[in-house]
Amino acid sequence: MIRTEKLCCGYGSRMVLQNVSLSMEAGELWCVLGANGVGKSTLFKTLLGLLKPMGGTVLVDGRPVEQWSRAEFARRVSYVPQGHTPPFPFKVWEVAAMGRNPYQRGIGRLSREDRRVVAEALEILGIERLAGEIYTRISGGERQLTLLARAIAQQTPVMFLDEPVSNLDFGNHARVLRHVRDLAAMGKTVVMTTHCPDHAFFPESRVVLLDRGGVICTGRGADVVTEELIRRMYGVDNRIVVLNRGDGEAERVCVADC
Ligand SMILES: Nc1ncnc2c1ncn2[C@@H]1O[C@H](COP(=O)(O)OP(=O)(O)OP(=O)(O)O)[C@@H](O)[C@H]1O
Numbered sequence: 001m002i003r004t005e006k007l008c009c010g011y012g013s014r015m016v017l018q019n020v021s022l023s024m025e026a027g028e029l030w031c032v033l034g035a036n037g038v039g040k041s042t043l044f045k046t047l048l049g050l051l052k053p054m055g056g057t058v059l060v061d062g063r064p065v066e067q068w069s070r071a072e073f074a075r076r077v078s079y080v081p082q083g084h085t086p087p088f089p090f091k092v093w094e095v096a097a098m099g100r101n102p103y104q105r106g107i108g109r110l111s112r113e114d115r116r117v118v119a120e121a122l123e124i125l126g127i128e129r130l131a132g133e134i135y136t137r138i139s140g141g142e143r144q145l146t147l148l149a150r151a152i153a154q155q156t157p158v159m160f161l162d163e164p165v166s167n168l169d170f171g172n173h174a175r176v177l178r179h180v181r182d183l184a185a186m187g188k189t190v191v192m193t194t195h196c197p198d199h200a201f202f203p204e205s206r207v208v209l210l211d212r213g214g215v216i217c218t219g220r221g222a223d224v225v226t227e228e229l230i231r232r233m234y235g236v237d238n239r240i241v242v243l244n245r246g247d248g249e250a251e252r253v254c255v256a257d258c
Helices: 040-047 070-074 092-103 112-124 140-154 170-185 197-201 227-234
Strands: 002-011 014-024 029-033 055-060 077-080 158-162 189-194 205-211 213-220 238-244 250-256
Touching: 002 040, 014 040, 014 055, 014 205, 029 040, 029 170, 029 197, 040 158, 040 189, 040 205, 070 077, 070 092, 077 140, 092 112, 092 140, 112 140, 140 158, 140 170, 170 189, 189 197, 197 205, 197 250, 205 227, 213 227, 227 238, 227 250
Parallel strands: 014 213, 029 189, 029 205, 077 158, 158 189
Antiparallel strands: 002 014, 002 055, 205 213, 238 250
């Protein structure tokens, strides 16, 4: 689905990441972890064809990313950016409905099916009540949920989510993560950046661990994420502890020493 070979990303003459080789398949949940400023968003923008690679290749379904038309690409890949301020005071419903644009010819009216899909996306995230609100006048967390609803309404097999839970309260954080995991279980390729090492320990999670300049390692989170690597990435002592969930399942979490 998404493959990179010796990908180098950056801005102008400034290289941020070098020699990134990845292979992401259908039904996989990938967590991209790394300290502030290591290049997670830069990697996303390059994988999405928004930033030209400084070297190497990005293949989406075997075809170089720059060879996709934007409309075709938007039926294949959705993207929730980290922060977003729209130029016009759209309503929440209208922002979510933009997820249907790739399926319309020109600026068309929404079909009944389009409206059903948009309503369902808002409902999944519990924000139907915001449908008529102005996007620029809602909270940061509500805007994040709206952009997620837009991506869900886009119904793409590949989803890139840049810190999808960073602004969310405890309940929304848990609900969104559950849904993200369900999306991967339904066969989508979900790639998300996160600042929470615990996300790497979901049984299905695969990780890309980034440090200044490039990839430290990739693999199943449960296999490759260690206290030593977390210390190297974030410069903080920590412990990975196993919690008994009480339902027979064990869960690993990372606790910083602070
Ligand atoms: N438009 C830009 N032009 C030049 N340099 C940029 C640009 N955007 C980001 N950078 C630089 O690239 C590096 C990586 O930034 P990026 O936003 O990819 O980091 P990140 O890992 O996503 O960080 P965070 O966790 O804080 O969101 C940073 O040093 C940043 O200053």
